Amino acid sequence: MFQFHEPKLIISAASSEQWPETELNEVVMAGKSNVGKSSLINALVNRKSLAYVGQTPGKTRLLNFYNLDNKLTLVDAPGYGYAKRSKQEYINYGKMMEEYFRKRKHLKCCLLILDIRHQVSQNDITMYQFIKQMQIPVIIVLTKSDKLSYSQQLKMKKEIHSGLELQGEPLMLFSSSKKKGIEELWEEIEKYL
Secondary structure, eight states: OOOOSOEEEEEEESSGGGSOOOOSOEEEEEEBTTSSHHHHHHHHTTOSSSSOOOSSTTOOOSEEEEEETTTEEEEEOOOBOOTTSOHHHHHHHHHHHHHHHHHOTTEEEEEEEEETTSOOOHHHHHHHHHHHHTTOOEEEEEEOGGGSOHHHHHHHHHHHHHHHTOSSOOEEEOBTTTTBSHHHHHHHHHTTO
16 A cells, blocks of 8 residues: 655645646545545555545545655545536536546546445536546445445445446445444556556
């Protein structure tokens, strides 16, 4: 598993002009608002507050670029599917993500983050299909797995698998509060680096 001594936020970028120029491999995280992306980032780098964990969903509206000890760039995309966003914000989000996926030369894979307790939404399906269409490898990360029993986890994994119509992509169980799945997720990410 990766050990990081000085992971840091490089920039919260509002536009592509602000994206950092780097030769580092890049991994992007996408998911609905409130699925636990910030907690996942903090768990992956073993820090309590590298990424801000907000109480209000829909706070991240920028692309947050994190430098992990000059080994890797981790990018946190704004959460999608937040009800209080305007139609124009959704259009802008789509354009920003398409530009990001097209332009980032060192992008190696996308972590699509889903809350294991919820059925796949139309937004999740759209995002998954979009990532596939852009030909970016995708790892599905199911957060908050500690909230379900083992049999419920199996049931939800099956439902999410068929809801997204997965084509062999890994489904990873994750719990930031129990620190479960961190090592397995890093091993999966490393396959694409």
